[in-house]
Amino acid sequence: MNTQIQTTLVDSANEFHKLSRQTNIDIRDLTISFKTPKGVYTAVKDINLQVAKGEIVSIIGHSGCGKSTLMNAISGMVKPSKGEVIANGKVVKGPGPDRGIVFQNYSLLPWLSVYKNIFEAVDSVMTGKTRAEKLTIVEDNLKMVNLWEHKDKLPGQLSGGMKQRVAIARAFAINPSILLLDEPFGALDALTKGSMHIELLKLWNLDNRNKTIVMVTHDIEEAIFLSDRVVVMNNGPEATIREIVDVPLDRPRNKKAIAHDPVYMDIHDRLLNLLFDKFSIED
Numbered sequence: 001m002n003t004q005i006q007t008t009l010v011d012s013a014n015e016f017h018k019l020s021r022q023t024n025i026d027i028r029d030l031t032i033s034f035k036t037p038k039g040v041y042t043a044v045k046d047i048n049l050q051v052a053k054g055e056i057v058s059i060i061g062h063s064g065c066g067k068s069t070l071m072n073a074i075s076g077m078v079k080p081s082k083g084e085v086i087a088n089g090k091v092v093k094g095p096g097p098d099r100g101i102v103f104q105n106y107s108l109l110p111w112l113s114v115y116k117n118i119f120e121a122v123d124s125v126m127t128g129k130t131r132a133e134k135l136t137i138v139e140d141n142l143k144m145v146n147l148w149e150h151k152d153k154l155p156g157q158l159s160g161g162m163k164q165r166v167a168i169a170r171a172f173a174i175n176p177s178i179l180l181l182d183e184p185f186g187a188l189d190a191l192t193k194g195s196m197h198i199e200l201l202k203l204w205n206l207d208n209r210n211k212t213i214v215m216v217t218h219d220i221e222e223a224i225f226l227s228d229r230v231v232v233m234n235n236g237p238e239a240t241i242r243e244i245v246d247v248p249l250d251r252p253r254n255k256k257a258i259a260h261d262p263v264y265m266d267i268h269d270r271l272l273n274l275l276f277d278k279f280s281i282e283d
């Protein structure tokens, strides 16, 4: 990437934060270590990252570099060994309904139908709503992911992509202010993936772009299309943030059109270089 574009990216990243939307997720000096039979394994070390309210940030990096660990720390399912995560102004001590998460392994309850998987979540979180309102929310979200006809099936009767869509519908239905997506579209075919991107952005727009979204992905095009910034991680152990690449492309974005935009192409090149500069054909 030429220096001028790099400078523009940095300036634009700074602009976003200066314009100041308040910080919604503040990761401070975060280190996470696991006890393993072979000793202590430090997955991520001294991570600092601020995500503004309404920002969409993607995290990319090689397999095993600690992306899910970082997401789990934000969701409260993994405790920091050092440092802290502050979300919605509070130190994260555990999971909470303000932070919805979609995992790569769906995490659906196998004994409940598709419909009930979503209803149970809505029912437990949206205590102020009437039953009729809750039923409408479940229906709207199941229709959004094109699974209304499959509402009575059990998760075991669904394909991987369908299970993933149920998990996405469930996270959307709860309407958390922070949405954590851990490879949410990984199991989907290209067409379904494309329509889920649009649904995700629709949801974000509906909420006046106030929802903060952090997403793990292996898909560079997806990261650029959806995000305001892309966080590239180094390999572990003791993984750190390698670089944060700003995505100063106007919204709404048109997938076909931006692919020819020189800014998009530079960002794409930069991300490819960051991810693959250690590899060559000989490898």
Ligand SMILES: Nc1ncnc2c1ncn2[C@@H]1O[C@H](COP(=O)(O)OP(=O)(O)OP(=O)(O)O)[C@@H](O)[C@H]1O
Pocket (backbone or CB within 6 Å): 034, 035, 036, 041, 043, 061, 062, 063, 064, 065, 066, 067, 068, 069, 070, 236
């Ligand atoms: N509970 C755990 N106990 C021990 N080690 C763990 C635990 N959870 C994660 N790790 C290790 O921490 C490192 C980071 O794992 P993590 O799942 O965060 O990686 P990732 O970047 O999300 O990988 P992928 O892209 O393959 O999903 C890996 O080496 C993993 O083996």
